[in-house]
Amino acid sequence: MRLFFIIALILALSYLWLISIYLRSWRALASWRLKGEAHPEITIDVIIPARDEASTIAGCLDSVFNNTYPDSLYTVWVVDDFSTDKTAAIVQQRQREYSNLQLIQMADYPQKEGAVAFKKQAIAKAISLSSAELIVTTDADCQVPEDWLPGWATFFKQEQVVMATAPVELEAEDSVLGRFQALDTLGMMLITGAGIKGDWMRMGNGANLAYLRSAYAKVGGFRGIDHLASGDDMLLLQKMALAFPGQIGFVKSKNMVVATGAPPDYPSFLSQRLRWASKSSQYSEWRVTLALALVFFFCWVIILSLFAIIIQPILGLILFLLLFLLKSGTDYYFLRRAAHFFGRKSLLKKYWLSQIHHIVYIALVGLLANFRKTYVWKGRRVY
Secondary structure: OHHHHHHHHHHHHHHHHHHHHHHHHHHHOOOOOOOOOOOOOOOEEEEEEEOOOOOOHHHHHHHHHOOOOOHHHEEEEEEEOOOOOOHHHHHHHHOOOOOOEEEEEHHHOOOOOOOOOHHHHHHHHHHHHOOOOEEEEOOOOEEOOOOHHHHHHHHHHHHOOOEEEOOEEEOOOOOHHHHHHHHHHHHHHHHHHHHHHOOOOOOOOOOOEEEEHHHHHHOOOOOOOOOOOOOOOHHHHHHHHHHOOOOEEEOOOHHHOEEEOOOOOHHHHHHHHHHHHOOHHHOOOHHHHHHHHHHHHHHHHHHHHHHHHHHOHHHHHHHHHHHHHHHHHHHHHHHHHHHHHOOOHHHHOOHHHHHHHHHHHHHHHHHHHHHOOOEEEOOEEEO
């Protein structure tokens, strides 16, 4: 019991130290905004992989084409990844309205036998058929802001980066699970910005990502990470960081936030997070793995301290309350910063329920990801 108490204390102090680093780096990261009118120069290819997105693709496209960027300077490429619904038909209908909308159907191209990197293949195919200087990706269930493309073009011109990521938020707030996911995502945005600012932990989200075509070509695209189903964002970003030190950016701007929906239930939520976690062993940056491991073990220590109450009721209860309150208080201070910046303070309502979700989710998904190597995503079983 004494050894367990010492380990728990070390993990708790390490967690406090980690969060303090995130907060310090986030404060040091300057907010960015598109000032005045953009001066369009760079050509852009917007790539949207889509599989069975008939319910969302039209809204996504309308938000992209509502951007204040010259039609002559950008093309939108929707890559239909063997959809079984009317996704392709909806895109074809929208092509009558938008002359710079292209549809690629992966069914028209030979597929590598046994391949599971479906999304990477879709993005790579669009890149191979397009030619713009800047590649911007989002997902088919997202809504983008009207200054999204001008913002990306201007950010790359001003900051001289080769790749950058920007904030993503979840719109769901009408359930305990929805609020937790939305709050967790905001926290991840703060961590992403802080890690990139500190130049020690590169993360990103493919729903709001951009990179230079020349940089993509120099690192060989997805070569070397194309055996994994996930990782079209983080793994590519880490490849870029190795090839182009100090040239990765994060757009800390409320006006560049891309919105998307949250998985509606626990099975779909767990499936999504297991897919994300499946690539964690392939991270090239050991600091990312170390930070994830620290949070994972700290959550397990909190859970195990509950069982310690059976062995030593008083000491076990004190230990559990100490660990739970320490994590909850630290996370609240941390997440309040994120919620304030993004204007989502309502997500802190019933915060303690979100905290319980976070502890259980990190412990469960982290454990399952090491033993369960298959999952179902978009109707496909992925190995």
